[in-house]
Amino acid sequence: MCRDCGSCILGHYVMTHAAITLRDVSVSYGRQQGIHDISAVFMEGTLTAVAGPNGAGKSTLLKAIAGMLKPSKGTIAIDPCFVGSVAYLPQTASIQRDFPMPVLQAVCTGFWGEVRERGAIDSTMKERACKALADVGLEGFEGRQVSALSGGQFQRVLFARLLLTDARIILLDEPFTAIDGETTAKLIQIILEWHRQGRTIVCVLHDLLLIRKYFPESFVLAGKCMGRGHTHALFEQKLLSYDLDMAELYTGEDNHEHLHHHDHN
Amino acid sequence: MTITDALITPFTDYAFMRRALAACVILAISGAPLGVFMNLRRMSLVGDAMSHAILPGVSIAFLMFGLSVWPMTIAALGTGLAVAVIAFGLTRVTQLKEDASFTLVYLLSLASGVVMVSQSGSGVDLLHILFGNILAIDNASLVLAAGVACLSVIILSQFYRGLVIDCFDPDFMRAGTHGRSIIGHVFFVLVVVNLVASFQILGTLMSLGLMLLPAIAGRFWTDNIDAAIVLSTFIAIISSVIGLLISYHLSIPSGPAVVLVTGAFACVSVLLGRQGSLKAYLAR
Numbered sequence: 001m002c003r004d005c006g007s008c009i010l011g012h013y014v015m016t017h018a019a020i021t022l023r024d025v026s027v028s029y030g031r032q033q034g035i036h037d038i039s040a041v042f043m044e045g046t047l048t049a050v051a052g053p054n055g056a057g058k059s060t061l062l063k064a065i066a067g068m069l070k071p072s073k074g075t076i077a078i079d080p081c082f083v084g085s086v087a088y089l090p091q092t093a094s095i096q097r098d099f100p101m102p103v104l105q106a107v108c109t110g111f112w113g114e115v116r117e118r119g120a121i122d123s124t125m126k127e128r129a130c131k132a133l134a135d136v137g138l139e140g141f142e143g144r145q146v147s148a149l150s151g152g153q154f155q156r157v158l159f160a161r162l163l164l165t166d167a168r169i170i171l172l173d174e175p176f177t178a179i180d181g182e183t184t185a186k187l188i189q190i191i192l193e194w195h196r197q198g199r200t201i202v203c204v205l206h207d208l209l210l211i212r213k214y215f216p217e218s219f220v221l222a223g224k225c226m227g228r229g230h231t232h233a234l235f236e237q238k239l240l241s242y243d244l245d246m247a248e249l250y251t252g253e254d255n256h257e258h259l260h261h262h263d264h265n
Numbered sequence: 266m267t268i269t270d271a272l273i274t275p276f277t278d279y280a281f282m283r284r285a286l287a288a289c290v291i292l293a294i295s296g297a298p299l300g301v302f303m304n305l306r307r308m309s310l311v312g313d314a315m316s317h318a319i320l321p322g323v324s325i326a327f328l329m330f331g332l333s334v335w336p337m338t339i340a341a342l343g344t345g346l347a348v349a350v351i352a353f354g355l356t357r358v359t360q361l362k363e364d365a366s367f368t369l370v371y372l373l374s375l376a377s378g379v380v381m382v383s384q385s386g387s388g389v390d391l392l393h394i395l396f397g398n399i400l401a402i403d404n405a406s407l408v409l410a411a412g413v414a415c416l417s418v419i420i421l422s423q424f425y426r427g428l429v430i431d432c433f434d435p436d437f438m439r440a441g442t443h444g445r446s447i448i449g450h451v452f453f454v455l456v457v458v459n460l461v462a463s464f465q466i467l468g469t470l471m472s473l474g475l476m477l478l479p480a481i482a483g484r485f486w487t488d489n490i491d492a493a494i495v496l497s498t499f500i501a502i503i504s505s506v507i508g509l510l511i512s513y514h515l516s517i518p519s520g521p522a523v524v525l526v527t528g529a530f531a532c533v534s535v536l537l538g539r540q541g542s543l544k545a546y547l548a549r
Binding site: 063066067068084086087088090095096099100101102106109112113115116117145161165171 | 305423424425426427429430432433434436437438439440441442445484487488489490493
């Protein structure tokens with residue numbers, strides 16, 4: 001998909017097959033509104049931004065793909081090659097920040113898929129973990145307690161862990177919230193590196209500048225799918241726009257109709 | 266009275282003291298590590314509520330079979346799992362939050378259980394069920410506790426790493442296994458099995474005392490989970506010995522005595538612990 005994409009400077013990955021396929025997926029989340037009738041295909045190796053107003057169901061979508069929420073309707077298929085190779089970075093809030101654990105050990109939980117209960121975390125793995133920490137700019141933090149980290153440092157620890165999981169599908173839920181510009185730039189580079197390696201990445205984020213600059217594909221969500229496809233095309237159609245108040249996606253049936261017209265489904 | 270008289274003779278002279286000690290040590294080894302994880306998972310109160318909620322099942326078994334270990338055990342296990350399914354189900358389906366649904370279920374269970382026992386049994390039977398009778402432990406209870414302890418140790422050793430990750434970041438675990446992780450369920454069943462074993466000894470009201478209080482104490486002294494587990498187990502064992510001796514010498518009920526000593530350890534830790542304690546707070 002990338003090779004057709006004008007705005008993607010990295011577009012050398014040739015799509016092969018669908019990594020994630022959603023067919024008419026609806027998920028209701030407690031008594032809250034969830035997502036409705038989403039059909040979408042995330043091709044292997046694509047880097048997709050999920051955008052939409054608050055409450056649009058972006059997190060719900062990621063959780064459903066991660067298998068943590070069961071769809072009330074429809075099916076979500078992960079390519080059999082990638083089942084068990086899905087990494088999910090939740091919004092920081094869902095993690096116990098005061099957990100008694102040193103940073104290195106927290107990063108090493110990323111080896112879970114590799115070692116499970118058996119086998120020790122050997123010195124090679126520890127080196128990889130230290131290397132991952134250095135990659136996110138946390139050299140020398142190995143022995144600190146995770147509870148002593150700032151929000152941004154903690155997020156970087158989680159990225160370091162993702163570096164170790166070697167997952168083929170990576171789901172990121174607002175990874176740059178409450179992160180300063182410098183760290184964001186660093187983390188973006190990591191995401192682009194994953195993209196180069198042909199991993200499939202789905203990332204929820206709000207920052208349209210980042211989306212436009214780095215994400216070849218986008219998915220606009222507001223309860224249902226408002227549009228998806230090449231990011232630059234979505235900008236042209238004003239589905240992604242700096243002028244557009246995203247909340248407008250909710251207002252009135254007319255608007256829905258209008259927007260639905262552009263739906264790539 | 267020599268030191269030997271005070272500390273050793275009660276155990277050498279009386280078989281019931283030795284049995285009580287054996288039972289407490291077994292419970293400590295089995296339960297204290299689980300307590301650390303319950304603490305980390307913030308399910309201390311849920312676990313405690315669970316232990317009270319098994320009462321109706323125990324009462325029915327008592328009315329039918331008297332104070333007999335196996336029927337009460339099976340009834341307690343069944344009730345415990347049923348209560349968990351109902352409470353978690355309510356949390357999921359209705360607007361009740363976890364704490365509220367457990368409160369609802371456990372208070373109803375406790376009240377109806379007490380009503381049932383009081384229908385036929387004497388006040389003594391009720392006391393036995395509510396507060397245990399550590400000095401009248403029969404072989405069957407002891408065997409049950411030992412079996413449960415073996416099961417706990419084996420399962421913890423097999424699921425240890427996963428359990429730690431699941432406590433730290435449940436979403437990561439669920440995503441890594443595509444929502445098919447059974448670790449949470451395994452852990453919960455293990456907790457229920459443990460409280461079933463320990464209610465015979467400490468009663469339904471305090472059965473988690475040896476499990477949770479040492480874990481609470483341990484967390485004030487170390488930032489390392491492995492160390493916290495070892496420390497909590499150690500505190501639980503020491504508390505058992507001290508508690509039994511106090512109950513012997515002062516003629517107070519032994520179950521509450523043991524729980525009181527673990528509680529004393531917890532209080533000292535809260536006040537003077539190395540981290541997160543009142544002392545640490547004042548030293549800031």
